[in-house]
Amino acid sequence: MMNKTARDEIMALVRSGTAAQVVDSGAEMVSFDADEKLREDDRKTLIADFRRYAAQEAATSERVAGANDVPQAITRYLRQLELPLQVLAAGEIISGGVDWGLADELEILNRPIRPDGDTVVTGCYAGLAEAGAIVTVSSAHFANELQFLAATHIVVVPVERIFADYEGLWSVVSREFAAGMPRSMNWIVGPSRTADLGVPSKLGAHGPARVHLLVVGG
Amino acid sequence: MQTTSKHFRAQAREALANETLQASLEGVRRVMPEIRAAAADRCDDFAALCTQAKDVRQHSIDHLDQLLATFEQQVVAAGGQVHWARTGEEATQIIADLCASVDCRSIIKSKSMVSEEIELNSALESAGYEVTETDLGEYIIQLRGEKPSHILAPSLHVSLAEVGEAFNAKHGIERDAPPTDAGEMLLEARAVLREKFLSADVGITGANFLVAETGGVVVVTNEGNADLSMSLPDTHIVVTGIEKVVRSLVDTGVLLRVLARSAIGERLSNYTTFVHGPRQEGEISGPRGFHVVLVDNGRSQLLGTGFRDMLRCIRCSACLNHCPVYTAVGGHAYGSVYSGPMGAILTPAFAGLPGTVHLPGASTLCGRCESICPVGIPLVKLLRRWREASHAQSLPTAGERFGLACWRLVNRWPLVYRLVTKFGVILVRSLSVPGTGQQRWLKRLPSFTALWTQHRDIPAPAGNSFQAQWRRHRAGRKS
Numbered sequence: 001m002m003n004k005t006a007r008d009e010i011m012a013l014v015r016s017g018t019a020a021q022v023v024d025s026g027a028e029m030v031s032f033d034a035d036e037k038l039r040e041d042d043r044k045t046l047i048a049d050f051r052r053y054a055a056q057e058a059a060t061s062e063r064v065a066g067a068n069d070v071p072q073a074i075t076r077y078l079r080q081l082e083l084p085l086q087v088l089a090a091g092e093i094i095s096g097g098v099d100w101g102l103a104d105e106l107e108i109l110n111r112p113i114r115p116d117g118d119t120v121v122t123g124c125y126a127g128l129a130e131a132g133a134i135v136t137v138s139s140a141h142f143a144n145e146l147q148f149l150a151a152t153h154i155v156v157v158p159v160e161r162i163f164a165d166y167e168g169l170w171s172v173v174s175r176e177f178a179a180g181m182p183r184s185m186n187w188i189v190g191p192s193r194t195a196d197l198g199v200p201s202k203l204g205a206h207g208p209a210r211v212h213l214l215v216v217g218g
Numbered sequence: 219m220q221t222t223s224k225h226f227r228a229q230a231r232e233a234l235a236n237e238t239l240q241a242s243l244e245g246v247r248r249v250m251p252e253i254r255a256a257a258a259d260r261c262d263d264f265a266a267l268c269t270q271a272k273d274v275r276q277h278s279i280d281h282l283d284q285l286l287a288t289f290e291q292q293v294v295a296a297g298g299q300v301h302w303a304r305t306g307e308e309a310t311q312i313i314a315d316l317c318a319s320v321d322c323r324s325i326i327k328s329k330s331m332v333s334e335e336i337e338l339n340s341a342l343e344s345a346g347y348e349v350t351e352t353d354l355g356e357y358i359i360q361l362r363g364e365k366p367s368h369i370l371a372p373s374l375h376v377s378l379a380e381v382g383e384a385f386n387a388k389h390g391i392e393r394d395a396p397p398t399d400a401g402e403m404l405l406e407a408r409a410v411l412r413e414k415f416l417s418a419d420v421g422i423t424g425a426n427f428l429v430a431e432t433g434g435v436v437v438v439t440n441e442g443n444a445d446l447s448m449s450l451p452d453t454h455i456v457v458t459g460i461e462k463v464v465r466s467l468v469d470t471g472v473l474l475r476v477l478a479r480s481a482i483g484e485r486l487s488n489y490t491t492f493v494h495g496p497r498q499e500g501e502i503s504g505p506r507g508f509h510v511v512l513v514d515n516g517r518s519q520l521l522g523t524g525f526r527d528m529l530r531c532i533r534c535s536a537c538l539n540h541c542p543v544y545t546a547v548g549g550h551a552y553g554s555v556y557s558g559p560m561g562a563i564l565t566p567a568f569a570g571l572p573g574t575v576h577l578p579g580a581s582t583l584c585g586r587c588e589s590i591c592p593v594g595i596p597l598v599k600l601l602r603r604w605r606e607a608s609h610a611q612s613l614p615t616a617g618e619r620f621g622l623a624c625w626r627l628v629n630r631w632p633l634v635y636r637l638v639t640k641f642g643v644i645l646v647r648s649l650s651v652p653g654t655g656q657q658r659w660l661k662r663l664p665s666f667t668a669l670w671t672q673h674r675d676i677p678a679p680a681g682n683s684f685q686a687q688w689r690r691h692r693a694g695r696k697s
């Protein structure tokens with residue numbers, strides 16, 4: 001009951017406060033841009049920007065031709081860093097799936113994530129060239145916390161899902177999530193970092209210390 | 219909101235004598251304006267971006283009632299709950315009740331200035347809950363029992379050695395000496411906090427923005443601690459101010475573009491999360507309870523006043539980093555969780571002018587803050603407005619008021635002005651000592667004016683005023 005009163009009181013104050021100075025009080029709610037109008041930017045530039053801005057935030061990236069190259073690329077990356085050739089695969093990595101059998105040395109773990117130290121491979125909903133960020137969305141198939149609990153996060157990014165800017169993303173989101181937004185949409189650029197222990201900032205504050213992007217196709 | 223702002227002078231003196239703090243502030247002065255300027259330069263037209271951002275925030279403030287109502291509807295439609303708190307106490311009570319209702323024992327928190335404003339931690343701890351801050355800076359000051367000294371880098375005043383000592387004292391790890399290596403400390407904090415994340419019942423976060431059209435809560439961090447705080451525990455509570463709501467996702471994108479550039483000189487912070495309600499059908503993880511606590515605590519009362527523009531603030535901290543006063547004395551001197559120019563305007567609004575009257579005075583009115591504020595807040599005008607209000611309420615001391623009356627007298631009468639400046643310059647020059655070339659310096663002034671030279675040397679004025687030189691120049695041209 002107290003809360004109802006609080007709401008009413010706050011809203012009344014807000015209303016009288018806004019009315020005091022607003023001429024146009026009936027502005028329409030601007031909704032998503034309904035039609036998808038992906039910029040016609042050269043895809044090559046998009047991909048280059050995406051990788052460059054991700055690199056500025058300490059993410060590494062590699063281009064691979066198709067989904068079949070993903071397992072080998074992951075193996076190479078882990079071997080280079082002398083990390084165990086074991087990964088947890090979370091959610092749909094790429095439409096059509098990945099044939100993990102193509103890299104015999106790579107072990108796909110079938111266990112819950114450990115508190116720290118695992119490598120997690122995920123797909124992504126989109127890439128944002130403007131910021132070098134990847135976008136993931138939680139779903140029945142994807143427990144999004146895995147990407148924060150991992151020590152190393154490998155993300156598979158199909159080139160056709162890289163958008164030039166935020167507006168490009170929102171226009172697709174408005175169509176694909178017309179029925180309701182996912183619980184969690186995460187934009188991630190580079191590894192977790194902190195500036196609280198001096199300069200330069202340190203990587204791996206809470207989330208992964210390494211983020212590697214496998215840009216597929218194009 | 220509790221403050222110690224009335225002790226601003228003593229706190230500032232203490233800050234000026236604190237070498238650790240001074241070294242950190244020197245870093246802010248040297249680095250932060252430069253990285254922000256570089257980020258702005260890399261944009262095609264940063265000024266245009268800022269104008270867009272200002273328009274977005276202005277729209278929010280002008281339509282706050284509609285946007286809040288829509289936001290509430292959408293949160294409820296997504297399965298969450300919205301709670302309204304008129305005051306800080308009401309907000310802490312709502313949150314304590316929510317924690318009790320889910321039989322909570324331990325709480326993890328990501329950084330939220332609103333939670334600092336309403337002193338949420340102490341309220342929850344008195345209610346018997348264990349609360350752990352997870353932003354590393356907040357965690358450090360929590361271990362040391364301190365308040366934040368910067369809205370974005372709360373432990374700015376703490377040296378690495380002091381962090382090591384705090385970890386040594388609180389982590390219960392057997393060792394010969396406190397850790398000194400930053401990498402080692404990072405791993406230690408990560409391990410300690412990981413345990414807390416995995417065992418917490420409730421996660422509390424703030425919000426950078428609220429999206430009306432979708433009922434979304436947007437949280438931005440670089441560490442990823444907010445993501446763990448809001449995805450692992452079974453209940454997620456968001457505590458934020460009512461002014462944070464914006465119209466749409468598109469509008470949020472506009473604000474994100476200026477936020478990271480202004481705050482840390484980056485295109486985007488490492489983690490930006492848009493969260494909509496609790497765990498959805500079919501999901502195997504995510505909190506089952508999702509609550510948004512909307513805090514007023516004085517904000518709605520600003521709407522109809524001359525301080526309305528301040529509600530556009532997106533807490534980017536650029537005005538702190540560019541302020542000659544903040545970067546000289548740091549945040550604790552202000553005696554409020556909000557410091558720098560934005561704090562000097564918000565603190566009197568939230569805590570009342572009588573106890574905070576020094577803060578609007580803690581500015582040279584140089585206008586640097588205003589020139590870089592990404593949402594175009596007229597900070598100088600608002601600081602002046604508080605000064606006028608404090609004068610109208612006779613809050614400055616008798617000495618200050620006498621000084622102002624003299625100033626007014628001198629400035630109203632050209633003859634008095636000329637005489638005072640003429641003899642003033644002679645007097646001041648007689649107190650100066652020679653420097654290199656023609657320049658003379660004031661190194662030590664007498665009596666109460668000694669404060670001016672206590673922490674810096676001041677160049678002595680030239681022998682003649684501009685007006686005198688101009689008169690001579692004109693006379694020379696005529697002859």
Ligand code: SF4
Binds near residue numbers: 531
């Ligand atoms: S007043 Fe402007 S510059 Fe200062 S924190 Fe707010 S938005 Fe940033």
